[in-house]
Amino acid sequence: MRKYETIFVVDSLLKSEEIDSIISKYERFISANGGKIEEIEHWGKKRLAYEIKKRQYGYYVLIRFDGPPTMIKPLEREYRLNESLLRFKTLLMEKASIEAVNKAAAATAEKQAADEEETPAVKTIVPDEPSVEETEAPVVETETEENVEETPAAETEETTNVSEEEEPEKEG
Numbered sequence: 001m002r003k004y005e006t007i008f009v010v011d012s013l014l015k016s017e018e019i020d021s022i023i024s025k026y027e028r029f030i031s032a033n034g035g036k037i038e039e040i041e042h043w044g045k046k047r048l049a050y051e052i053k054k055r056q057y058g059y060y061v062l063i064r065f066d067g068p069p070t071m072i073k074p075l076e077r078e079y080r081l082n083e084s085l086l087r088f089k090t091l092l093m094e095k096a097s098i099e100a101v102n103k104a105a106a107a108t109a110e111k112q113a114a115d116e117e118e119t120p121a122v123k124t125i126v127p128d129e130p131s132v133e134e135t136e137a138p139v140v141e142t143e144t145e146e147n148v149e150e151t152p153a154a155e156t157e158e159t160t161n162v163s164e165e166e167e168p169e170k171e172g
Contacts, residue, residue, distance in 0.1 A: 037064075037065045
């Protein structure tokens with residue numbers, strides 16, 4: 001038995017039930033023909049790099065499985081017969097890629113275990129400081145109407161005096 005990885009893109013305009021039935025169809029096909037499915041990853045709806053059959057989006061699915069080499073040709077024939085599939089690719093996994101997948105899976109499992117240990121099941125929040133509603137609003141000093149009115153009036157008087165003094169000097 002060899003390890004394979006197959007990815008296919010389903011038309012995203014199909015209903016989720018139809019997409020699930022297509023995925024389960026290929027699961028059953030692999031199992032019925034001597035394969036053993038290790039993992040199925042639903043990558044979801046993603047934008048295509050270019051239009052395929054006048055579609056801009058597709059639903060991506062990755063299946064990793066063990067199977068005999070004789071199963072690949074019939075599997076790809078099944079892919080070709082389904083008009084809802086936009087693209088597909090089946091690859092034989094090499095040792096390096098198998099190790100990389102195993103390392104990634106182990107790292108993900110460790111991270112999940114660490115997250116479960118660090119975070120308690122129930123968080124209780126105790127406020128140290130009173131909330132904004134409980135505190136008094138800060139007092140902000142603003143200019144009164146009297147101050148506002150006096151400032152422009154004083155400025156206008158000074159400017160008029162200066163302009164009257166300058167004008168006679170220029171004439172004379």
